[in-house]
Amino acid sequence: MTLEAHRCPNDHLTHPGHPHCPECAEPQKETIDLTDRTAEIVTWTTSTATPPGVRQPNHLAIVEFMVSGKTVRTIGQLTTGDVEIGDEVRPVHVNELRDPEAGIREAASQDWGGYRFEPV
Template sequence: MSRESDSAAGEPAMAAARYADGSITYPPHPLGPDGTERTGTIDLSEHTATVVTWTTSTATPPGVREPNHLAIVEFEIEDESVRALGQLTTNDIEIGDEVQPVYAEELRDPEAGIREPASQDWDGYRFEPAD
């Protein structure tokens, strides 16, 4: 997750990058797929996405909830698409469902890993069914 800008709710943005050729990537990269420069960012948390596929992991890394429902989702933004992988808030989901990103202060337990808790960010976005 990128902290390039904040959303209206004061949460970190789910920032994707837009490039001179019109392409969008998530997470953002310094250069676009064709080597073009970044021209701006888009906060994906302000958009809905469609579930492309999803799965449930029952063998999760330390500190990650079990079972862990994950999805690949696709955002359509101004005739461009960008995909993201993330946790789901529920397993009551189907391919083709519309979802929205929701901020989570803790995607995993920082005390359960092998790294020092202060050495990385533990927050991010999950996807829940759109209203």
């Protein structure tokens, strides 16, 4: 599983991907692997009232990746609450972002893995 940004013919970057660019409506033409890149924390928060199966407290951040002089932002869980705005983070794959048994969907019906962001 990779963490991917998507680029349209007009060089707009988005995450997550869309069939058509949200900025110009052109079809997305390529993906950029963000898995081995670092990002900067733009803002972050801690949620103590989380959905079923999500860890408490749940540290979340909006992070910004730089790709060929352009930026793309995404939101995700942090591995720790010991961070500050401007800190550099890297994506770390985890098998379960939430407990599959605590959700309302069948555990086998979706992929529970994803990425958290860890300070560099």
